[in-house]
Amino acid sequence: MTISLSSKSRRIVVLNRWSDDFAAYHRYIDHAVHDVAYVCTPHAAAALRASRIIHIEQLPDFGDEDALHAAVRACSSALGGIDRLVALSEFDLMAAARLRNSFSIPGDLPDAVVRFRDKAVMKYAVVTAGLRAPRFAALENPTSPDADPIDTMRFPLIVKPRTGAASVGVRRVDTEAQFNALLPTLPLVEYECEEYIEGTIYHVDGFVVDGAFVIARASRYINTCLEFAQGKPLGSVMLDPGPLNDALLAFADASLRALALVNGPFHLEIIRGPDALYFLEIGARVGGGEIPFLFRDLYGIDLFALWVAQQSGDEACFAEQTRAAFAASTLRARGGFLMLPEPVGKVFVGAQLPQGIAALYETILPKQHHVFDGAGGYDTILARFRYRGASEHEIAVAIYATLRDFRFTLAEVATLATFEKGTRHDPN
Template identity: 70%
Template structure:
């Protein structure tokens, strides 16, 4: 634990699980004008800009909610109270809501956040508003029922953690026999299943203020996030203005109204079924992967900055940023991304950037001799590419060209020799 002098302004506690550039909260919070404390792991603590931080609590496990509660209590004592609590990782949103409730802190509380973390709750809420959702059920309900009589059990089905993220733990189940094999391997109360809907998958990302879109972009996936977890590339292309784009934005706004999200960022996924749009799921947070980079690099809009500034009650700064984002929302520039999954158990040697693809403006590779440990997610992957152009077709063509022409070298991971 480290403690420095405190400052005037709001007393803010940040839950930080990141140890990279995402931990640079000093970009968003004026540490001279506010008293700012952090709760984080030792690696997360090392990533902070230590100047003008009022207090730091280090935890070996930020998922230990009892220890986290004690750490926030220590921050409260050090700051003389807490006015705002900020958490940006999807895995921390519900925990942060419970902490706000326990410590009487302004902001989103559990009954709000659960609609954006528990996939059965969010689907119930959207369906109650008369919007299409896949047929679904908590897995424990399916286990206790006559599954043959349940419409949701028409195969294939998707089984996923109710509060999961980044497709971790998501499975497609094609047969009853495979489902029967799965039962004993899962904590049923933590999972749900839903019917598989055939059709293109879209995502809509943006920011809401008082229930209205400040900025939003609708995109279509190339492959799906589940396929990415299974080893296939994942791409995304922003849609051109037109009827499809407008319909997706309209459907998204209806879903967000049903869920009573009025302020903050969102990442919403939609399936284009044969009979119309289906709500898939939503997060009340900034989209993962390349999405925040695209908004920043194409439109000058830092969604994290908007989110933190709004949460920390910096009204003057937020109003200026929101106005700039609204103006940027009219831009005709389109973008997209491509992510190549990690080849688990391999070592990265080198890569050659494809030439002659004007829309490709950024490529990120691992360092030489990087080992892919197969942990999953979007952080430790083979390559990521970002694109900027004038149209949806230009971006899609650039992604296809990258997939054709990208070359890289991998090596086998050699076990260390045993000492004689």
């Protein structure tokens, strides 16, 4: 790979919707060297920690793109122009692409980003390249030649927002009657449907430079993201080297080539069906939940730092971090995570952590008396656990032991009357 070195000062605008540690952009951008402006929600603005910020624009949310455009224009005026635009949330990638287009800023543009945001577009691209994906159709145009006729699909069907994330709005439909009843309730232009493929779901996460893996890891889900949204635990275990791991990485490489991702992070989900591997969906972003923390803790690699260096045009930093990630890719450590969903409407009182699980190295619990309101996503939930060890088996055993032994106490919001509840979840 060839990366030229440059550390000249740049005028950078950051779109930030995060109000937690993810908003610590001063770790990634030298605000003393570069002129940096931010567009933030009010809570996100309060989370910024850089000592030198040229300008801040605040918006109630980023859903109004006209207001977002005006805010970026105000930043441009304060900076005297914009050299780079940084956006890390999956929900902001398309808006950022359109802003780059409008303000002539280098970086990912809409025709590239749409392949990683629109689930119908991405599936058509990988199928055209000869990879397998579930039979699918965009609901706004179910007779499109780019898709399969709905009346030829087998139930169950999965109906999902074309640009959604974290399984929000995803539904499983088991019969034609259910499907016909659901359709009138949906904005069809925003949805697609696909055949349900029975099988284990895997994810591959990493970073590519010049079209080649710098670092990549394949993992097996315990339960699914959709089941997590429905109240079941979600776990993940990194695979040992071997034929399955190699096959998943090869499938990921072929998928990225089909979608023309040359530089950047990715989170790809793959189904191992009864007859083959199937493409499920992909994001040109850092994986969510505990994934970035595992890369940091196991391999010393901050995927967000890599991504910010790429987006901000800091070629010297990007080259240095790329070399470090490539070197770390040979490390054999394996890890995994477990996330327990929010018990919505309850209050967290306390927990008893499982003992004697050597692979469990980090537990994140909510603050005492935290009220679960359903807005926790993958972060402020009942519990998050991280694991590291020498093998896939060791990590899996540790996750199931945690599911068996973790205990917690909740209270009702209205009465604060506590009750003890175990977590003897059926992981299947």
